Amino acid sequence: MIGIGIDISKNKSTVSAINDTGEIIMKPQEFKHSENELNKLIQWIKDQEDTVFVVMESTGHYHYPVLKKLYEEGVYVSVVNAYLMKKYGDIEIRKAKTDKKDAIRIAKYAIEKRFSLKKYEGEDEKYNDLKFLSRQYNQIVSIRVKAKIQFNNLLDEIMPGINKILTRTTGNSSKILYDFVEKYEHFDNIKRKGEQKFIKEYSAWSKKKGYRNGAVKALKIYELAQNSITTRSANNSTYIALKNCIKILRETEESSNSILTQMQTIAYTLPEYKIVRELKGVGDKLAPRLIAEIGDVRKFTSAKALNAYAGNDAPPHQSGQFEGTKRHISKRGSSSLRKVGYEIMMALKVTKPTEDNAVYEFMIKKESEGKAKNVAKMAALNKFLRIYYTRVMNLYKTL
Structure with a gap:
């Protein structure tokens, strides 16, 4: 040996x-x-x-x-x-x-430990590709979040309050904001134009871009510009920083969407995709990310092992007459899987499924017992992963 x-x-x-x-x-x-x-x-x-x-x-x-x-x-x-x-x-x-x-x-x-070693058996290339793309997606989203914070901080200095006016609409609200800031760059530039000229110019620009309520928004923006106090001058340094932020935001959004589309294409070919997609709280964007972080569920010996992999388990703590009851999750596992699971729990809280949903009802029950909202979400995630494991394993047993 x-x-x-x-x-x-x-x-x-x-x-x-x-x-x-x-x-x-x-x-x-x-x-x-x-x-x-x-x-x-x-x-x-x-x-x-x-x-x-x-x-x-x-x-x-x-x-x-x-x-x-x-x-x-x-x-x-x-x-x-x-x-x-x-x-x-x-x-x-x-x-x-x-x-x-x-x-x-x-x-x-x-x-x-030779008797307890687990031989590496390899994994379907599709799961490896999904995990690889998931890591790339997370990195790009992280860059995007940092750029978004920097962009918002810069707007607070040169156009305070502009995002409240331009991001009230749904869908392409970010695009409207980026296009507007790229064109006008600073409230001082708007004030120098005068009210009538700016309203006329903005109305024509928004119509050309396909944005609605041009004249109404133009008046609100001009009034905001007149009453706002800017703390950074309208100069080349400001414009360079602003354009770089917008460039990063546009590119990371395009890249993340491209990666997510590829993940959806791969995940759709897996047997469990349809079952995962039917789980409440799991949409088109979260389904491939969830499968990517879990991988082939058959590598886990039980649902408990899957929760341990996620670091969402609370190992028992007992000694003599003492037995711990208020235990925290271990967090010794995949933080990426916990993050995706948390997003699924947040989606459940927003959608509030009307039909019977064991996970959502369990989360509400824990909150009603006085548990902190985050604690209730992670407890519900534990239940969610057990349901995920059971349903997907049952699928593979029938194939």
């Missing part, structure tokens, strides 16, 4: 091997993430006459090249949560941290 520990780094890994007697049969050595280097490692593994268990930590995307190569060559490989490995290393009194020591530690883990 041989346990191989691989400590993953960027572009290279440190590898060590130990047999079941504790003897180090491969001293820690580095292998670059290249075809030639990894082929040498694979050949060494295949030359062993004993059973080999390869263990590596889940380290973002850095471990993918090694994992892919070993999996394609039919090597037994298990990917272990980095937190589990950290807790395993905490048993040592003298805690040292080097790549060589980590590789030996992982190899020891492979030997000691």
Whole structure:
């Protein structure tokens, strides 16, 4: 029995091997993430006459090249949560941290935990693509949120209150605001035109753009400009910052919509999409994101395991006569999945399903018991994920 520990780094890994007697049969050595280097490692593994268990930590995307190569060559490989490995290393009194020591530690883990290791079986390419796109979507939305904050702060200095007038309409309200700010740039520019000239000019511009109530809004905007106090001058520095903000907002909105469309296209081809889409609170935008964060539900042994993966579980805490009852969720799981789940709970609160809905009713019940609204939402999310698991697993059992 041989346990191989691989400590993953960027572009290279440190590898060590130990047999079941504790003897180090491969001293820690580095292998670059290249075809030639990894082929040498694979050949060494295949030359062993004993059973080999390869263990590596889940380290973002850095471990993918090694994992892919070993999996394609039919090597037994298990990917272990980095937190589990950290807790395993905490048993040592003298805690040292080097790549060589980590590789030996992982190899020891492979030997000691060989009966409970889970072999990596791969995952449908569609789920991998969805997860990849979901990460890209989250990053772009994060950039968009920061740009939106900067844009609003800038408007407070040059056009305070303008968004209250131009964003009351639904649909393309952001586009109206961006177009207007790009054209007029500052309240001082509006005031210099005079009331009649501005109203006439804005009415013609809004008609050309296809926006409604041009004359009425023009009067409101002019009155707002006259009564507002601007704190930043109308100069090139202001205009450059303003145009850059709008450019980022437009591009991130287009990019996020494009990614979401691709996610919807992929998710639509999965068997569970129709069932997921039928769940209350899950719309066209949330369905592909939810499937992307959960992945193939068959990899979970139970609904409880799915909640644990989301970090939405409350592990029991008991000692002697004491048993904890007021427990918080662990948050040791996918924060992205919890975020999507929270958005689904928010959608339920807004839509308020009229027909019987176990999740919504459970959330309202918890709120009526005095639970904080966020606590009630996460409790309802726990129930939602259990329903999700049951329905999707039942689907796959019938296929």
